[in-house]
Structures are given as structure tokens and as C-alpha cells.
Amino acid sequence: MIYRAWLDYNVAVVPGQTLTIEQFLAYSRRFGHIAPHPSKSTRHPEIPEITLLGINKFGADGTLNTAIYRRGAEGWHTDGAYDAEPFKATQLYALAIPSTGGDTFFSNMYAAYDALPERLKLRLDGVRGAFTYGGRRKSQALLNEEDRDWVPVFHPIIRTHNETGRRALYFDPGKILFIEGAEAGESDALIEELTSTMIQPEAEYRHKWRVGDIVIWDNRCSVHKAAGDYPPHEDRIHWRVSIKDNAAVARAAAE
Numbered sequence: 001m002i003y004r005a006w007l008d009y010n011v012a013v014v015p016g017q018t019l020t021i022e023q024f025l026a027y028s029r030r031f032g033h034i035a036p037h038p039s040k041s042t043r044h045p046e047i048p049e050i051t052l053l054g055i056n057k058f059g060a061d062g063t064l065n066t067a068i069y070r071r072g073a074e075g076w077h078t079d080g081a082y083d084a085e086p087f088k089a090t091q092l093y094a095l096a097i098p099s100t101g102g103d104t105f106f107s108n109m110y111a112a113y114d115a116l117p118e119r120l121k122l123r124l125d126g127v128r129g130a131f132t133y134g135g136r137r138k139s140q141a142l143l144n145e146e147d148r149d150w151v152p153v154f155h156p157i158i159r160t161h162n163e164t165g166r167r168a169l170y171f172d173p174g175k176i177l178f179i180e181g182a183e184a185g186e187s188d189a190l191i192e193e194l195t196s197t198m199i200q201p202e203a204e205y206r207h208k209w210r211v212g213d214i215v216i217w218d219n220r221c222s223v224h225k226a227a228g229d230y231p232p233h234e235d236r237i238h239w240r241v242s243i244k245d246n247a248a249v250a251r252a253a254a255e
Helices: 002-009 021-028 109-115 118-124 182-199 246-254
Strands: 011-014 033-035 052-053 089-096 102-110 128-131 153-157 158-160 167-169 176-179 204-207 214-218 224-225 237-244
Touching: 002 011, 002 214, 011 204, 021 237, 102 109, 109 167, 118 182, 153 167, 176 182, 182 224, 204 246, 214 224
Parallel strands: none
Antiparallel strands: 011 214, 033 237, 052 237, 089 214, 089 237, 102 204, 102 224, 128 153, 128 176, 158 167
């Protein structure tokens, strides 16, 4: 029932949970294959499938690490677009929540596609974008030095969801490098136009976290961002898992 509702609404919230890590992992695997996030520095020290969000914000000298504090707040994005097999879903479990701020915003990319001018639907149909970790800004502060050499991967800008059959805009301003087959000027103009029009205000959801909340979202048809506005000296801590499609992982292993 939760899985069906998740497919229908893109984001599912299960409040009031009290889970061990093992229970959280078991629940997460119902949605697909859990893949460790490339940011090794923020992985759980014993369970690499778990990313610890909000841990170790302050250095030994007391300086705030803004890459950790503002993680996810740089702009609207979809998780895993830099991977040949992008993340199907991301799931967070709230362990500590600040007294104010720290919300997460979501936006529906089915609605983004529906709102595209017909000329853009025609121009981008069958066209791929080149994506990489950090995109054109090369924002790689959370990666170890040895993990910063990424080869671009290509994904359709207009994507047909493999489970719902619906068409969605698949676009991440922070990870895209260029539009395949377009001259540099046109590619930049397309990226700028998509960035400025992708969010439809009537198709947004703002989640105000409570301890014990589980939130899972579908990266194939939604984008999200953190508010990045909570008091730095307060805790905002989540367990996070990145989930890939089981069938896609099996195909990749067989190749």
C-alpha cells in the first residue's frame, strides 16, 4: 500500500517510527537495492549503505563545515543523476530535528514536463543530457580527493517512468554539463530555461520534520532541496539511504 501511494504521489511520509538501523535497512530494501553514496566521509563508519546527514558539522577548531551544514540546500536537484544507473529513490529517517527551520522541499517533475512549452517538448524529446557529480560548478567538497574524477553519463531529459508510464522532466541544474547534440550556446540557453521554469509552485510540497519521520521520494519524477536555514549549533541528523532499481542493478551486473 505504501509503495503504491509512493508511486502515485512521488513522496511518501511515514511518521512516528522508532527503528534500529537494521530495521531501517530492511524496510528500505523493500524499495530496491541500497547503494553506498560516493561521499565516503559521511558514511556510517560500520555500515557504508547508511549516510549520516548532519554529523560532524564543526571542525576541531570550531569552524562550521558549510558543505555538511548546507548539504542539499544549494538548489533543486535529483539524487544520483551522475551515475549510469541513477538512484531510484532516496529515504531519510529523522533522528534529531532543530527547534526551527531545516525543512525539505519537493517538486513534481511530471508537472514540470506538462508545463513545458510545446516547442521544448519537441526539441528535447529523445535528447539526452550529460551529467556528472558537481556539474559545471565542480562542487565536490564532500568527496575524497581520489573520488573526484567523474566521467559524464547520459540520461534522457524527458524520461518515461518505468513503473507508471508517465513522462517527466529529468533535469538537475547542479549536475548537468551540457545538452547532447546542441551547440554550446544553445545548450546553455536550454539549461537556463529549464532551470528557470522547472519548478511549478502548485506542485510543491514542504516537509516539516519531526523525530521519527521516514520520508522517501522518487528521484525519477521529483526534485528536492533542503532549506539550509536551521540554527547551526542545533542538531539536524538523519539516516539516509540511496536506492537503485533491482532490475537495473541486475542488468548492470550481468554486463
